[in-house]
Amino acid sequence: MSTQKTVRQSADSVEENSLRLEQDKAEQIVDALNTELANAYVLYHQLKKHHWVVEGGNFLAHHEFLEEAYEHVEEGADEIAERAQALGGVPVSGPTAQEDRATVEFEGEDVYDVRTMFEHDLELYGDIIESMRDSIELAENLGDPATGEILREILVDLEEDGHHFEHYLEDDTLVSKDAMQ
Template sequence: MSTQKEVRAHAGDVEGSEALRMDAEKAEQVVDALNADLADTYVLYHQLKKHHWNVEGAEFRDLHLFLGDAAENAEAFADELAERVQALGGVPHASGATLEAESSLEPEDEDVYDIRTSLENDLAMYGDVIESLREHVDLASNLGDHATAEMLRENLVEVEDDAHHVEHYLEDDTLVVGE
């Protein structure tokens, strides 16, 4: 077992990347944006998993599968964000407490709600994530970090697609007859 206790990188410090030709000042702006997206993405991920676990009713199977896939998409995106932060010489947010504190999103509480309410909450959260990603695409582009901008654009397409599916689930047309 290692007894090393030396801190190799402090949270919040950004060195920039000589290999990527990104100076510390520009890198810090991009890293801050990516860490914000990382925090938001993990909050979204946990809410989607909550709904995946708790969905029930006539449309259980489709919603259960969709919410599981959407959560996996968020988790994969979070991994890309964290790896890009590290590549830019930053330290990605990692602890649950930091991710929750740094997120701009307001997650549901621990209670279980009807699926329509849950999906409405997810859709609102997706909207906030989409707006933030669009802003951060522009920021990265304006700072000359086209690789980060492209990564965010590619994931924005997937985030928008998942949000669009949630919107469809919330439509009023259904084969399920209520009482």
């Protein structure tokens, strides 16, 4: 364990940045980015949990789909954190701080049937997509199109994966209902 005791930057501060975005604007954008980062980790942990506990006839397809989905979320979270740091902020990183900062909620520790899990995931995606759109608008209104573009690219992946959950939840199937019971 390190013996260094000097704090280089407090967690809730935003310092001057080399991107020449005004301090007050950078503070607002970093605040929004940290909310998106916290939300991303709530979604990541829920998807990871579902990846671990999914069962049933379509186990492998669901297991692999959930892995791809949480990897997309993790990649987006990394980009968000790096952008917050580039703007002079400190990315929210601890689990308690992320939980406190998030505007969405983890479904809890219970294990549900696949349909219920996917319904919970789709609802979480929807909430995060709405929040992400607001953060894009904020960044662009504050004169930071680059952050808007970064978030827009992440949003495309979120919307695509959310749409895939919607497909999984459709009633149409090639498997007869009798075979599924």
